[in-house]
Amino acid sequence: MMMVKAPAKINLSLDVLHKRPDGFHEVEMVMTTVDLADRIELKETKGTRIRIISHDRFVPSDHRNLAYKAADKLQRKYNVKKGVDITIHKQIPVAAGLAGGSSDAAGTLKGLNELWTLNLSADELAEVGSEIGSDVAFCIYGGTALATGRGEQIQELPAPPKCWVVLAKPSIGVSTADIYQNLKLDQVKHPDTAKMVQAIEEGDYQGVCENLGNALESVTLQLYPEVKQIKDQMQRFGADAVLMSGSGPTVFGLVQYESKVHRVVNGLRGFCDQVFAVRILGSRAPLA
Numbered sequence: 001m002m003m004v005k006a007p008a009k010i011n012l013s014l015d016v017l018h019k020r021p022d023g024f025h026e027v028e029m030v031m032t033t034v035d036l037a038d039r040i041e042l043k044e045t046k047g048t049r050i051r052i053i054s055h056d057r058f059v060p061s062d063h064r065n066l067a068y069k070a071a072d073k074l075q076r077k078y079n080v081k082k083g084v085d086i087t088i089h090k091q092i093p094v095a096a097g098l099a100g101g102s103s104d105a106a107g108t109l110k111g112l113n114e115l116w117t118l119n120l121s122a123d124e125l126a127e128v129g130s131e132i133g134s135d136v137a138f139c140i141y142g143g144t145a146l147a148t149g150r151g152e153q154i155q156e157l158p159a160p161p162k163c164w165v166v167l168a169k170p171s172i173g174v175s176t177a178d179i180y181q182n183l184k185l186d187q188v189k190h191p192d193t194a195k196m197v198q199a200i201e202e203g204d205y206q207g208v209c210e211n212l213g214n215a216l217e218s219v220t221l222q223l224y225p226e227v228k229q230i231k232d233q234m235q236r237f238g239a240d241a242v243l244m245s246g247s248g249p250t251v252f253g254l255v256q257y258e259s260k261v262h263r264v265v266n267g268l269r270g271f272c273d274q275v276f277a278v279r280i281l282g283s284r285a286p287l288a
């Protein structure tokens with residue numbers, strides 16, 4: 001038996017450059033993991049069956065689950081004659097812009113690499129992962145990174161300056177494909193990725209706050225006005241800077257001083273479904 005932690009991510013910046021012939025968009029994203037995590041339990045079984053066990057009604061327990069896809073890919077690619085029961089203890093809100101499913105897939109790949117003694121490197125696991133979803137490669141490494149391509153090309157960055165992150169998720173789920181489909185490339189407000197990278201490299205908290213930006217935000221805000229309300233509310237209650245993560249609808253606020261965190265959290269309760277106060281994990285964790 002084996003336990004793996006699968007942390008959520010936020011996008012400190014997300015730029016969309018153009019649409020590619022394969023239908024995906026070329027992106028430039030600065031991503032970082034936070035200490036809100038799903039727990040994944042992997043139990044080896046006789047036979048070759050892969051089974052997903054989850055008590056969250058929004059999480060599919062069949063081949064649509066990204067953790068299932070991860071196990072299936074690994075089993076086929078490396079001709080593994082073993083089965084596994086995958087129990088997902090869900091903490092990360094689903095369809096939230098926090099890469100919950102992608103992180104479960106990455107955690108499953110890392111865990112099975114051990115359980116099935118495959119001895120694959122992180123780069124090899126990331127390559128398998130990138131066939132499952134654009135965020136899976138990043139989730140293999142965790143920490144902080146600049147992600148390019150369709151999100152699967154990862155360059156490690158140093159840990160951002162320490163701070164609190166307040167996450168607020170309204171009671172709607174958002175489909176990433178929908179948001180990309182509604183994006184009008186000629187109207188995109190591009191964040192300055194280079195400045196965000198520089199702020200992180202210099203440990204400049206103010207610079208990180210000033211350069212938060214997400215090209216998908218205005219699309220989601222237009223479709224779901226409640227996201228804008230949460231942004232305004234978070235700002236009003238004293239977050240240093242506020243942005244939507246990924247394709248949304250989760251909004252995050254950066255807060256430098258612990259003394260201010262409770263005020264922001266309390267200001268949001270009642271306004272939205274789920275509120276969390278977490279820390280940025282900063283650097284990469286070991287493989288498994």
Ligand SMILES: C[C@](O)(CO)[C@H](O)COP(=O)(O)OP(=O)(O)OC[C@H]1O[C@@H](n2ccc(N)nc2=O)[C@H](O)[C@@H]1O
Pocket residue numbers: 011014023024025026027029097099102132133134135136149150151176177180246247
């Ligand atoms: C919004 C982000 O979460 C930011 O981290 C990611 O870009 C999305 O990552 P993801 O959920 O792993 O996305 P995927 O499962 O790979 O793709 C879902 C859908 O989003 C669109 N998509 C995704 C990534 C990308 N670079 N361009 C796209 O156009 C495609 O329509 C795709 O069919």
Ligand SMILES: Nc1ncnc2c1ncn2[C@@H]1O[C@H](COP(=O)(O)OP(=O)(O)OP(=O)(O)O)[C@@H](O)[C@H]1O
Pocket residue numbers: 058059060064065066067088093094095096097098099100101102104105135173174176246247248
């Ligand atoms: N292990 C999983 N956990 C949650 N959702 C999953 C999982 N596997 C598949 N899904 C499906 O994927 C959809 C998107 O869920 P997920 O939580 O990964 O979105 P997300 O946080 O927006 O991801 P991203 O930020 O990578 O776009 C869900 O609606 C669900 O049907």
